[in-house]
Amino acid sequence: MKSALAKIRVYLLRSGPFVVYTDHASLRTAVKSPQISQRMARWLSFFAEYDFRIEYKPGRLNVVADALSRRPDHAVKTANANRIGVERVSAPSSSLIDDVKAAYASDTDAKQLLSYASAPSDEARRKLAPHLRARAHRYRVHEGLLLYSAMDDDVIRIVVPNDYDLRMRIMYEYHDAPTAGHPGREKTYVLLTRDFYWNHQYKWVRKYVRACEVCQRVKPAAFSQAPLQSLPTPSECWQSISMDFVFGLPPDSKRRTGVVVFVDRFSKMVHLAAVAAEVTAVRTARLFVDMVFKHRSTLCRTVTHASQRGSGKKCLHFLTERVHRVFGDLLKSYAHLFQQWSDCLPMAEFAINNSVHASTGNTPFYVNAMRHPRLPSMLGMVATSLSGGGSTVAPEQPQKSADTDTVSAMTTPRQAASRSGNETTDKNYGLCRAQTPRPRTTRLCRAQTAHRPGLLRGRTPC
Numbered sequence: 001m002k003s004a005l006a007k008i009r010v011y012l013l014r015s016g017p018f019v020v021y022t023d024h025a026s027l028r029t030a031v032k033s034p035q036i037s038q039r040m041a042r043w044l045s046f047f048a049e050y051d052f053r054i055e056y057k058p059g060r061l062n063v064v065a066d067a068l069s070r071r072p073d074h075a076v077k078t079a080n081a082n083r084i085g086v087e088r089v090s091a092p093s094s095s096l097i098d099d100v101k102a103a104y105a106s107d108t109d110a111k112q113l114l115s116y117a118s119a120p121s122d123e124a125r126r127k128l129a130p131h132l133r134a135r136a137h138r139y140r141v142h143e144g145l146l147l148y149s150a151m152d153d154d155v156i157r158i159v160v161p162n163d164y165d166l167r168m169r170i171m172y173e174y175h176d177a178p179t180a181g182h183p184g185r186e187k188t189y190v191l192l193t194r195d196f197y198w199n200h201q202y203k204w205v206r207k208y209v210r211a212c213e214v215c216q217r218v219k220p221a222a223f224s225q226a227p228l229q230s231l232p233t234p235s236e237c238w239q240s241i242s243m244d245f246v247f248g249l250p251p252d253s254k255r256r257t258g259v260v261v262f263v264d265r266f267s268k269m270v271h272l273a274a275v276a277a278e279v280t281a282v283r284t285a286r287l288f289v290d291m292v293f294k295h296r297s298t299l300c301r302t303v304t305h306a307s308q309r310g311s312g313k314k315c316l317h318f319l320t321e322r323v324h325r326v327f328g329d330l331l332k333s334y335a336h337l338f339q340q341w342s343d344c345l346p347m348a349e350f351a352i353n354n355s356v357h358a359s360t361g362n363t364p365f366y367v368n369a370m371r372h373p374r375l376p377s378m379l380g381m382v383a384t385s386l387s388g389g390g391s392t393v394a395p396e397q398p399q400k401s402a403d404t405d406t407v408s409a410m411t412t413p414r415q416a417a418s419r420s421g422n423e424t425t426d427k428n429y430g431l432c433r434a435q436t437p438r439p440r441t442t443r444l445c446r447a448q449t450a451h452r453p454g455l456l457r458g459r460t461p462c
Helices: 002-007 038-047 065-069 096-106 108-118 122-126 164-176 185-192 201-210 213-218 281-293 318-334 338-353 364-369 399-429
Strands: 018-022 052-056 139-142 145-149 156-159 240-247 258-264 270-275 301-304
Touching: 002 038, 096 108, 096 145, 096 164, 108 122, 108 139, 108 145, 164 185, 164 201, 185 201, 213 318, 240 318, 258 281, 258 318, 270 281, 270 318, 270 338, 318 338, 338 364
Parallel strands: 018 052, 240 301
Antiparallel strands: 139 145, 145 156, 240 258, 258 270
């Protein structure tokens, strides 16, 4: 009662007589008792300022007491050491999906398919245009999006309406964006068809990649240098890795001029780290622990280039040489200034690991985790509704059996690709004499002009 009177003191002192209702019956006589404690005596001096009378009201009838006298915003704020407060929650989003939904209104075929997929029936099927009836059963609607699923797979794709600007925007996200890294025609098509579908999609990709100015500038013509020497195929991810260095790059802000490359020989997953020209074996070992061992810890064998930088089994292996070329092309398309190339390594690594590899038929991300990463254009979508979110291995399935299926599915095409590469190279170059290869040096950019070698002007930085 004292606390309630103190809270609204300024209103009670000028209001005249008032009534205090309480469910504590002894308070009616407490203020009139002849024998009181020292504390009660101090309280009586406080109560003497007010003109009130006390009336008893049972608790079951006093239902509004808390609402009137104990408002939560008047409570004293106390800190709780065991409570973690969340001030703000934010989630990334993309307007691409909303733009696709809005573009359906201007596409006649899309409107017909949306109407049919919302309420499929024989009568609705007959109302479709003749060229849409044969594949009408492959479409369905989910949250306003028209989805398409082919018969030979279970991948669900978003149908993109006939809007040129919208399709060009999607092509940019899956080819030119830093997360894509300007892949070739086939890799761009595979990456795009995870999430989107429209008619004559492959022709779109072929024309777009062929007309890409960056690809024409930074990608060299394909050529071979020597017959391939295949190594034994690993039986699981990160059982054997290939390691090599790339030097001769322009100094970045930390005076680093090289990159150490770690490649899983089974899944083809790549890890990149910038290093100085005088990098030591101890520093390389620390990078290996930080980037590979602490995440994988299943390494049994390391294959290094025949150079004095590496330690371990020295063998000529063209897996890292191929990564060097892809990595160099990515840096040429990313870097705006010479000193910024090291800032582009994370995006270059993501783009390489998100591209389909010819020997496995899948991306390194999928071989390692059995799912595809979410791209920025698909933010806000439900993870299990589209292939872009990826479907992880079912919880009831043992992980070992999933890994076994992956190994059996990947080993056969890997061995076939290795034999095909050896036969093609040996046919073109013949059997060369055994020779010790010289360490290669990869430069950031090819010479474009005589006075400004390697500088790509007008490129967007990472």
